[in-house]
Amino acid sequence: MAATTDAGVRPARARRRPHIPAWVGVTPFLGYVAVFLLWPVGIVVWTALHNTSGSWQLSSLSFLGQSQVRTAFVNTFELSLGSAVFGAVLGAVLAYAVATGDPDGAVRRVYTAASGVLAQFGGVVLAFAFLVLIGPIGLLFHASWYLSFPWGIGLIYGYFQVPLMVLVFVPALDGLKVQWREASENLGGSAWQYWRHVAAPLLAPAFFGSLLLLFANALSAYATIQAWENQIPYVVPQLIGTAMTSEVGLSNANQAQVLAVGLIIMVAIVMTGYALLQRRTARWLR
Amino acid sequence: MASVDAGGAVAPAIPSELAGAGTAKTRRGLHGRRRRRLNVFRYIAFAVFGVFFVLPLLALLRMSLEPAAGAGGWSLAAWKQIVSYTVVGTPSLISRVIVTLELGVITAAAMLVLLVPTMIWIKLKVPWISRTVEFLCLLPLTIPAIVLVVGLVPVYNWIQQRNVSTFMLFWVYVVLVLPYAYRALAAGLNSVDVKTLSEAARGLGASWFTVMFRIIAPNMRQGILNASLLSFSLVLGEFPIAYLLLYVNLQVEMYSISRNTPNASVLFSTSFAVLVFTFLLLLILSYVGRPRRGRR
Numbered sequence: 001m002a003a004t005t006d007a008g009v010r011p012a013r014a015r016r017r018p019h020i021p022a023w024v025g026v027t028p029f030l031g032y033v034a035v036f037l038l039w040p041v042g043i044v045v046w047t048a049l050h051n052t053s054g055s056w057q058l059s060s061l062s063f064l065g066q067s068q069v070r071t072a073f074v075n076t077f078e079l080s081l082g083s084a085v086f087g088a089v090l091g092a093v094l095a096y097a098v099a100t101g102d103p104d105g106a107v108r109r110v111y112t113a114a115s116g117v118l119a120q121f122g123g124v125v126l127a128f129a130f131l132v133l134i135g136p137i138g139l140l141f142h143a144s145w146y147l148s149f150p151w152g153i154g155l156i157y158g159y160f161q162v163p164l165m166v167l168v169f170v171p172a173l174d175g176l177k178v179q180w181r182e183a184s185e186n187l188g189g190s191a192w193q194y195w196r197h198v199a200a201p202l203l204a205p206a207f208f209g210s211l212l213l214l215f216a217n218a219l220s221a222y223a224t225i226q227a228w229e230n231q232i233p234y235v236v237p238q239l240i241g242t243a244m245t246s247e248v249g250l251s252n253a254n255q256a257q258v259l260a261v262g263l264i265i266m267v268a269i270v271m272t273g274y275a276l277l278q279r280r281t282a283r284w285l286r
Numbered sequence: 287m288a289s290v291d292a293g294g295a296v297a298p299a300i301p302s303e304l305a306g307a308g309t310a311k312t313r314r315g316l317h318g319r320r321r322r323r324l325n326v327f328r329y330i331a332f333a334v335f336g337v338f339f340v341l342p343l344l345a346l347l348r349m350s351l352e353p354a355a356g357a358g359g360w361s362l363a364a365w366k367q368i369v370s371y372t373v374v375g376t377p378s379l380i381s382r383v384i385v386t387l388e389l390g391v392i393t394a395a396a397m398l399v400l401l402v403p404t405m406i407w408i409k410l411k412v413p414w415i416s417r418t419v420e421f422l423c424l425l426p427l428t429i430p431a432i433v434l435v436v437g438l439v440p441v442y443n444w445i446q447q448r449n450v451s452t453f454m455l456f457w458v459y460v461v462l463v464l465p466y467a468y469r470a471l472a473a474g475l476n477s478v479d480v481k482t483l484s485e486a487a488r489g490l491g492a493s494w495f496t497v498m499f500r501i502i503a504p505n506m507r508q509g510i511l512n513a514s515l516l517s518f519s520l521v522l523g524e525f526p527i528a529y530l531l532l533y534v535n536l537q538v539e540m541y542s543i544s545r546n547t548p549n550a551s552v553l554f555s556t557s558f559a560v561l562v563f564t565f566l567l568l569l570i571l572s573y574v575g576r577p578r579r580g581r582r
Binding site for chain 1: 439569
């Protein structure tokens with residue numbers, strides 16, 4: 001009896017199925033991302049370009065030209081680029097040391113786990129750690145430059161950029177096959193020639209990709225510099241924070257949004273540059 | 287929206303290491319002399335970087351063991367304060383710690399509910415959409431979190447009118463952890479032969495629901511565990527979103543203590559405890575994660 005019902009139902013189901021396409025199963029995810037990721041970004045851009053009554057108003061963008069704001073953007077760019085280059089170069093060296101070891105060894109596990117902690121979960125805590133190391137109550141020494149921009153904060157940024165580089169660059173180094181080195185040696189290539197003509201071109205896209213990730217990471221970092229004892233707002237995220245928390249009495253109600261659009265533009269410029277670079281390098285990597 | 291278009295460019299650089307996908311490799315082919323030179327370089331690198339990384343943490347530990355910051359001497363007072371510290375008129379520090387831990391669990395659970403069925407479904411039925419979904423998942427890496435917060439203010443105004451609980455932060459935290467969770471789950475899913483398993487199960491009369499939750503999901507439990515722990519630890523360290531949306535999690539609480547009472551010893555003990563806790567979590571994860579792969 002059950003078998004017949006089953007058999008009776010099945011064709012009906014099969015007939016109904018085409019009406020519900022399979023991609024419907026993905027809609028909860030798409031809806032979630034739309035509400036909590038795409039829509040907020042859309043709101044930011046829309047609010048920055050419109051006045052309170054909803055008509056276009058590009059004049060608020062002129063806020064980006066004010067000298068204080070311009071300085072903040074230049075500071076942000078300097079700090080992000082400086083700490084990204086610092087982190088990428090030193091991080092690549094450390095990543096090489098990690099990647100050439102035993103892939104299941106304790107050293108690699110410890111460095112990977114520690115990198116994960118320091119790169120992503122530091123935030124406020126890192127500012128405290130450097131405060132007690134080289135700050136005014138420092139145990140190692142009292143660095144006079146601890147509270148100066150960009151050197152003091154740049155060092156702290158380096159402290160989370162290097163581990164992030166280790167995390168993202170080790171997989172790329174793992175991709176270097178030992179056979180390539182052997183092939184290079186069998187053909188009479190020196191270590192320098194191997195690095196110059198084989199390893200470097202292969203690693204370049206991953207390196208610059210990682211550099212870009214580090215740059216974006218520093219650009220949006222807010223916790224560490226906010227918890228840093230120097231309370232002058234130096235970078236754009238801090239200006240955004242101030243604009244958001246003291247919105248009363250501002251002549252320009254959408255300051256936070258305009259600043260955010262400025263940041264988006266900055267990311268976009270850097271990424272476009274990266275995409276162009278990668279298109280060039282992709283040509284001779286094939 | 288140019289940043290969105292260009293976002294895909296950064297995808298290759300995302301940490302697959304986090305997903306435990308590092309490829310094993312032996313260096314048997316190296317000559318002994320070069321191996322020794324390499325080892326010297328490695329030990330020097332580990333030592334120099336180790337000092338750079340450990341010194342601030344040691345300073346944190348030492349300072350947490352002083353009766354008052356900078357006073358010298360030894361005392362466990364700051365560690366005892368972790369459970370007793372309270373700013374008058376606000377909930378205690380330890381209650382913030384507990385709320386943050388719970389928030390981490392909720393975020394990890396919500397992430398799994400959202401992502402696991404979706405990813406399996408895509409693999410089974412709609413592979414053509416996988417590029418789009420991957421792109422959306424990795425997008426939060428390229429959009430600065432601070433931009434997201436600005437846009438979330440209206441959304442959270444709406445939420446706060448209905449529910450003022452700190453737990454409501456999980457809605458945005460799920461988005462924040464998407465890139466890491468996606469990489470971990472994708473690595474887990476790729477290690478499963480989805481096609482064969484689902485065909486076998488379907489052939490034996492299993493429903494799609496059974497295929498997803500009783501056949502494929504249990505086979506990718508490694509990826510699920512990785513994704514959950516990563517999400518959990520990310521939530522422990524989150525500051526800007528909570529702070530600017532006026533919620534108080536652990537990091538915000540520590541920040542406001544540091545503003546009210548600069549150099550309060552309890553800051554250093556709590557900071558050290560959080561860092562070590564997260565470190566141990568990730569270390570355990572690496573040990574749970576790898577042996578399976580190595581035995582092959």
